[in-house]
Amino acid sequence: MGKAAGTGKPGGTARTRKPGGTGKPGSAAKKSDTSKRSDTGKKGTAPAGTGAERRPLPLPLRLLAMAIAFAAMVAFAAVLARLTLEPSPASASIAHTNLHPGTTIKLYLNQPSVRDTVKQIGGNVMLGLPFGILVPVLAPNARGILRVLALTAIVMLLVEMAQGALVTGRAFDVDDVILNTSGALIGWLLLGRRLGRAVHARKPKA
Numbered sequence: 001m002g003k004a005a006g007t008g009k010p011g012g013t014a015r016t017r018k019p020g021g022t023g024k025p026g027s028a029a030k031k032s033d034t035s036k037r038s039d040t041g042k043k044g045t046a047p048a049g050t051g052a053e054r055r056p057l058p059l060p061l062r063l064l065a066m067a068i069a070f071a072a073m074v075a076f077a078a079v080l081a082r083l084t085l086e087p088s089p090a091s092a093s094i095a096h097t098n099l100h101p102g103t104t105i106k107l108y109l110n111q112p113s114v115r116d117t118v119k120q121i122g123g124n125v126m127l128g129l130p131f132g133i134l135v136p137v138l139a140p141n142a143r144g145i146l147r148v149l150a151l152t153a154i155v156m157l158l159v160e161m162a163q164g165a166l167v168t169g170r171a172f173d174v175d176d177v178i179l180n181t182s183g184a185l186i187g188w189l190l191l192g193r194r195l196g197r198a199v200h201a202r203k204p205k206a
Contacts, residue, residue: 057198065199069137076130083127084159088169095171097164104175124179125186128152132187136196143196145188152184153177 098104108120131152136143142151156177164172
């Protein structure tokens with residue numbers, strides 16, 4: 001009798017597969033670790049812009065602050081109109097238009113008395129100071145420094161144009177606009193930006 005068919009070499013057909021033969025050993029564990037890390041990262045990640053944002057004041061305090069700022073702006077407008085639009089016949093002979101930046105400022109600096117210099121330059125700077133403080137509170141969309149300065153410059157340009165065209169003893173002076181706008185910058189840096197952030201919330205970033 002011959003040997004039974006298909007016997008071949010002992011163990012020739014009985015190959016066994018190693019556990020986890022579908023991939024390299026430990027690949028499944030690495031994938032699970034990676035997925036756990038990614039899930040953990042997603043859960044621990046806070047939405048952009050929510051962690052360090054300052055919360056605005058409560059609504060009643062915000063409304064009160066805006067009302068006070070509005071009243072202050074009205075009072076300031078009345079003072080500004082009285083100081084800049086009141087005729088000055090005594091100055092009619094010396095008032096002249098200045099379209100060259102720096103010319104009048106040099107004259108202020110060359111005053112024989114330091115008091116006169118401080119009065120002229122400081123007075124124009126003080127006229128712009130309330131803009132830098134009150135505008136960020138009254139106008140949420142104009143809290144930025146560029147918008148505050150632009151608004152101040154536009155208002156003061158209109159005032160100077162009215163002086164030159166309508167008021168006796170007054171003239172248009174570009175240096176006054178520069179000093180007024182500088183005052184708005186100082187007011188914004190000292191107090192305006194802080195008040196704007198306290199009263200109005202920032203828009204969330206997309």
